[in-house]
Amino acid sequence: MTVTAIAYHRAMGRWEPNARGRLAQAAIRLYAEQGFERTTVAQIARQAGLTERTFFRHFADKREVLFYGTDLARELLARAVAEAPASAGPMDAVAAALHAAAAVFQENPERVRLRDAVVSANAELRERELIKLAAFASAIAGALRERGVPEPAAGLAAETGVAVLKTAFTRWIGEPDGPDLDHILRECLRDLSGMLADRLADQGSPG
Amino acid sequence: MTVTAIAYHRAMGRWEPNARGRLAQAAIRLYAEQGFERTTVAQIARQAGLTERTFFRHFADKREVLFYGTDLARELLARAVAEAPASAGPMDAVAAALHAAAAVFQENPERVRLRDAVVSANAELRERELIKLAAFASAIAGALRERGVPEPAAGLAAETGVAVLKTAFTRWIGEPDGPDLDHILRECLRDLSGMLADRLADQGSPG
DNA sequence: ATGCTGACGACAGTCACTGACATCAGGAGG
DNA sequence: CCTCCTGATGTCAGTGACTGTCGTCAGCAT
Numbered sequence: 001m002t003v004t005a006i007a008y009h010r011a012m013g014r015w016e017p018n019a020r021g022r023l024a025q026a027a028i029r030l031y032a033e034q035g036f037e038r039t040t041v042a043q044i045a046r047q048a049g050l051t052e053r054t055f056f057r058h059f060a061d062k063r064e065v066l067f068y069g070t071d072l073a074r075e076l077l078a079r080a081v082a083e084a085p086a087s088a089g090p091m092d093a094v095a096a097a098l099h100a101a102a103a104v105f106q107e108n109p110e111r112v113r114l115r116d117a118v119v120s121a122n123a124e125l126r127e128r129e130l131i132k133l134a135a136f137a138s139a140i141a142g143a144l145r146e147r148g149v150p151e152p153a154a155g156l157a158a159e160t161g162v163a164v165l166k167t168a169f170t171r172w173i174g175e176p177d178g179p180d181l182d183h184i185l186r187e188c189l190r191d192l193s194g195m196l197a198d199r200l201a202d203q204g205s206p207g
Numbered sequence: 208m209t210v211t212a213i214a215y216h217r218a219m220g221r222w223e224p225n226a227r228g229r230l231a232q233a234a235i236r237l238y239a240e241q242g243f244e245r246t247t248v249a250q251i252a253r254q255a256g257l258t259e260r261t262f263f264r265h266f267a268d269k270r271e272v273l274f275y276g277t278d279l280a281r282e283l284l285a286r287a288v289a290e291a292p293a294s295a296g297p298m299d300a301v302a303a304a305l306h307a308a309a310a311v312f313q314e315n316p317e318r319v320r321l322r323d324a325v326v327s328a329n330a331e332l333r334e335r336e337l338i339k340l341a342a343f344a345s346a347i348a349g350a351l352r353e354r355g356v357p358e359p360a361a362g363l364a365a366e367t368g369v370a371v372l373k374t375a376f377t378r379w380i381g382e383p384d385g386p387d388l389d390h391i392l393r394e395c396l397r398d399l400s401g402m403l404a405d406r407l408a409d410q411g412s413p414g
Numbered sequence: 415a416t417g418c419t420g421a422c423g424a425c426a427g428t429c430a431c432t433g434a435c436a437t438c439a440g441g442a443g444g
Numbered sequence: 445c446c447t448c449c450t451g452a453t454g455t456c457a458g459t460g461a462c463t464g465t466c467g468t469c470a471g472c473a474t
Contacts (some may be wrong), residue, residue: 159370
């Protein structure tokens with residue numbers, strides 16, 4: 001469930017045309033070919049015609065190079081929540097954001113799948129993915145609060161939304177010829193509503 | 208939201224009385240005193256009267272030492288789900304598990320808070336925490352499936368449950384003199400039900 | 415042309431983590 | 445009591461991620 005995969009594009013370096021991009025491209029290729037652990041930063045740098053030291057000037061660590069574009073995705077989610085119609089409830093606004101993210105994924109399914117394969121294959125990368133997802137939730141929660149949704153409802157809706165995104169994404173990746181992400185998302189949201197509504201019905205027997 | 212904090216106890220070493228425990232205790236103390244990053248594994252080992260090499264024989268890495276007992280917590284959650292009354296719906300079973308976990312946290316609030324402070328202060332430790340929480344979700348989902356709950360409902364209920372636990376835990380940590388975890392949990396579950404029930408009411412306007 | 419600024423290379427150093435081998439405590443069997 | 449065996453530990457050497465520092469060089473403004 002490497003849901004973080006999103007756009008790979010950015011400004012260029014000053015001398016070389018695009019240092020960051022070259023490093024990122026070299027990295028994902030090498031990670032995919034020989035595995036994350038068996039790839040050294042020196043290899044990536046050499047592949048991109050740069051030095052190891054320069055790699056670490058562009059990326060905080062060896063993992064971060066795979067999470068390029070995460071900032072953009074976070075902004076996208078927050079914006080979608082903010083731009084949801086005023087009449088929409090918290091969970092509707094979150095749903096809108098999830099569908100916006102889904103659209104980006106579906107723009108380039110092959111790259112998303114490649115990245116997912118690399119990230120899923122390594123525990124350290126899965127950890128980093130989770131942090132990014134938590135950042136998504138945090139951004140969504142912030143946007144909800146801007147809409148006047150109080151805590152803990154905002155945080156709860158955001159966390160739940162990300163949980164739904166993860167679940168739907170995993171399902172989508174799992175069946176390449178299955179329905180599209182939008183459809184799966186809607187289905188998951190409906191299932192969840194149902195479960196919780198059931199629970200609401202007979203209240204007060206929690207522990 | 209370092210929800211992973213749970214029991215610290217285990218078998219003893221053969222020569223020295225309790226190598227694992229001594230290492231864990233030294234580690235958390237040093238991490239709390241001088242920070243995680245400024246503490247070297249050699250320091251921890253020396254403090255415990257052992258060598259660096261031995262530290263890595265007991266813990267997979269420098270972070271893992273703070274996540275002692277996570278396995279027990281995972282089993283606790285799974286068992287609570289399994290032992291929920293047959294009449295309980297998926298979300299009720301999950302709620303029961305969350306309350307079981309809450310009970311363990313409340314057994315020793317000081318230690319939980321100390322650990323939370325250490326983990327929250329460091330990004331790498333927060334990453335590890337998220338992985339453990341994901342493992343919790345996975346265990347809960349498995350237990351739900353054993354109860355006959357189909358996918359994606361099982362995964363969804365599990366993820367949502369962990370999201371609720373995180374939210375409630377954060378709130379609990381945030382106000383030391385506030386209501387107890389059980390109470391906050393119940394409140395969060397109610398809020399979430401409400402939000403999703405509202406959304407269920409006017410269906411079909413997702414994105 | 416000259417100086418400034420920011421990106422890069424070169425180099426040395428720290429530390430997390432690993433593999434290989436020696437060693438030593440204690441229990442099982444004589 | 446002695447001996448073998450097993451498992452936990454110490455020792456040593458090595459890899460690789462990451463950092464600090466300094467020199468250098470391209471492009472820009474003056």
